[in-house]
Amino acid sequence: MASGEVKLIGAWASPFVMRPRVALNLKSVPYEFLQETFGSKSELLLKSNPVHKKIPVLLHADKPVCESNIIVEYIDETWSSSGPSLLPSLPYDRAMARFWAAYIDEKWFVALRNFLKAEGEEEKKAVIAEFEEGNALLEKAFIDCSKGKPFFNGDHIGYLDISLGSFLAWLRVTELAASYKLLDEAKTPSLCKWADHFCNDPAVKPVMPETAKLAEFAKKIFAKPQA
Amino acid sequence: MADEVILLDFWPSMFGMRTRIALEEKNVKFDYREQDLWNKSPILLEMNPVHKKIPVLIHNGKPVCESLIQVEYIDEVWPSKNPLLPSDPYQRAQAKFWGDFIDKKVYASARLIWGAKGEEQEAGKKEFIEILKTLESELGDKIYFGGETFGYVDIALIGFYSWFEAYDKFGNFSIEAECPKLIAWAKRCVERESVAKSLPDSNKIVEFVPVLKKHIGIE
Numbered sequence: 278m279a280s281g282e283v284k285l286i287g288a289w290a291s292p293f294v295m296r297p298r299v300a301l302n303l304k305s306v307p308y309e310f311l312q313e314t315f316g317s318k319s320e321l322l323l324k325s326n327p328v329h330k331k332i333p334v335l336l337h338a339d340k341p342v343c344e345s346n347i348i349v350e351y352i353d354e355t356w357s358s359s360g361p362s363l364l365p366s367l368p369y370d371r372a373m374a375r376f377w378a379a380y381i382d383e384k385w386f387v388a389l390r391n392f393l394k395a396e397g398e399e400e401k402k403a404v405i406a407e408f409e410e411g412n413a414l415l416e417k418a419f420i421d422c423s424k425g426k427p428f429f430n431g432d433h434i435g436y437l438d439i440s441l442g443s444f445l446a447w448l449r450v451t452e453l454a455a456s457y458k459l460l461d462e463a464k465t466p467s468l469c470k471w472a473d474h475f476c477n478d479p480a481v482k483p484v485m486p487e488t489a490k491l492a493e494f495a496k497k498i499f500a501k502p503q504a
Numbered sequence: 505m506a507d508e509v510i511l512l513d514f515w516p517s518m519f520g521m522r523t524r525i526a527l528e529e530k531n532v533k534f535d536y537r538e539q540d541l542w543n544k545s546p547i548l549l550e551m552n553p554v555h556k557k558i559p560v561l562i563h564n565g566k567p568v569c570e571s572l573i574q575v576e577y578i579d580e581v582w583p584s585k586n587p588l589l590p591s592d593p594y595q596r597a598q599a600k601f602w603g604d605f606i607d608k609k610v611y612a613s614a615r616l617i618w619g620a621k622g623e624e625q626e627a628g629k630k631e632f633i634e635i636l637k638t639l640e641s642e643l644g645d646k647i648y649f650g651g652e653t654f655g656y657v658d659i660a661l662i663g664f665y666s667w668f669e670a671y672d673k674f675g676n677f678s679i680e681a682e683c684p685k686l687i688a689w690a691k692r693c694v695e696r697e698s699v700a701k702s703l704p705d706s707n708k709i710v711e712f713v714p715v716l717k718k719h720i721g722i723e
Contacts, residue, residue, distance in 0.1 A: 328605060328638065337594070340594060342594070342597045342601075343601055344600070344601055344604055347597050347600045347601055347604065348597070350596075350597070350600070351593050351594070351596070351597040354593035354596065355593045355594075368577050368580035368581050369563075369566055369568070369577070371576075371577070371580065372568045372573050372574075372576070372577040375570070375573045375576070376568075376569055376570055376573055379570055379573070380554060414554060
């Protein structure tokens with residue numbers, strides 16, 4: 278079951294790609310990282326994910342698994358005897374982890390993206406309010422899920438930590454660009470402590486993009502075309 | 505201690521239908537509570553404060569939200585009867601991929617069929633058929649999406665079938681003409697008791713669409 282070569286099609290800057298990389302690290306699974314060139318899609322990617330044509334794609338013995346959160350669960354189930362479990366054991370807690378992961382992708386991340394797009398004071402105020410509301414929800418979710426431990430998943434990084442933590446580098450880049458503290462110790466103290474623990478974890482450090490490098494990259498891809 | 509299972513739902517919801525089907529497949533007795541989406545009840549707002557949407561599954565007082573998350577939860581809590589997800593991790597990942605695809609794509613394009621006019625409606629119809637054809641291709645010659653057994657992906661999609669007559673009528677086209685294999689699959693699913701019990705009559709959905717349009721303020 279767990280045998281067979283592992284490859285990951287992705288890109289260093291993508292928060293979605295970071296998710297399976299952290300999961301593979303937590304499970305001590307070696308893999309070949311096949312980097313896509315920004316702006317073009319390889320034949321392998323198009324063949325492996327014909328439906329969405331997006332990264333990340335995990336290839337396990339050449340069989341593709343797509344969608345970052347689904348890949349993380351697949352990694353957890355396939356290498357279940359290696360390293361701690363990425364999802365809680367109780368069905369209710371698992372449902373909570375999946376609920377918050379869906380919320381993060383559908384609402385929280387959208388609000389984060391809107392930060393960079395917002396123009397004018399009114400729009401900026403609205404975006405800030407929306408984002409802070411989301412943060413308050415996640416602060417409470419963290420307290421509920423962690424039950425006093427350092428991570429959403431308890432003693433060890435898990436599915437929900439990975440789902441949110443993968444956005445931290447982009448969050449920092451957005452903070453710099455917007456000159457605004459998006460994760461504020463005064464407002465969300467638990468999340469800030471958690472972010473620190475997450476970023477310093479040995480499974481995360483090697484795959485978390487450096488803020489400066491990511492900021493450079495962001496400037497390039499969001500650069501408005503010259504008139 | 506007996507399980508207390510409550511489902512906050514709305515009869516035409518293709519998402520609520522998923523949870524109904526899953527509970528029926530597992531033979532779980534539940535208290536179905538019809539919700540008024542234009543006058544949301546205190547229990548709905550309390551149990552799903554983040555999204556304020558149905559369906560909400562309340563199991564022994566604790567809420568689980570989001571229909572596919574509920575289906576998976578039901579499968580994990582009541583594992584012995586009619587497994588809904590495969591046990592093999594690769595097949596599970598495939599099932600979840602298609603469930604996610606259905607969630608991302610089907611509703612949005614279908615909405616344009618009954619909710620839009622002119623070019624926008626035509627674009628919706630075209631996209632909807634393309635999406636169904638992708639699903640039809642994934643189904644292939646299998647009885648169900650998972651193979652021999654009815655499961656997660658079938659549950660994710662079948663609720664939309666109760667809306668097909670309405671889509672045909674308001675879109676002025678025939679889904680069956682475009683995707684006959686998918687219709688054949690749907691008819692097989694509807695033969696299952698869990699599905700027959702959980703889907704409303706198609707003609708009731710046809711009657712409901714103008715009511716819905718009025719509620720959301722479109723002609």
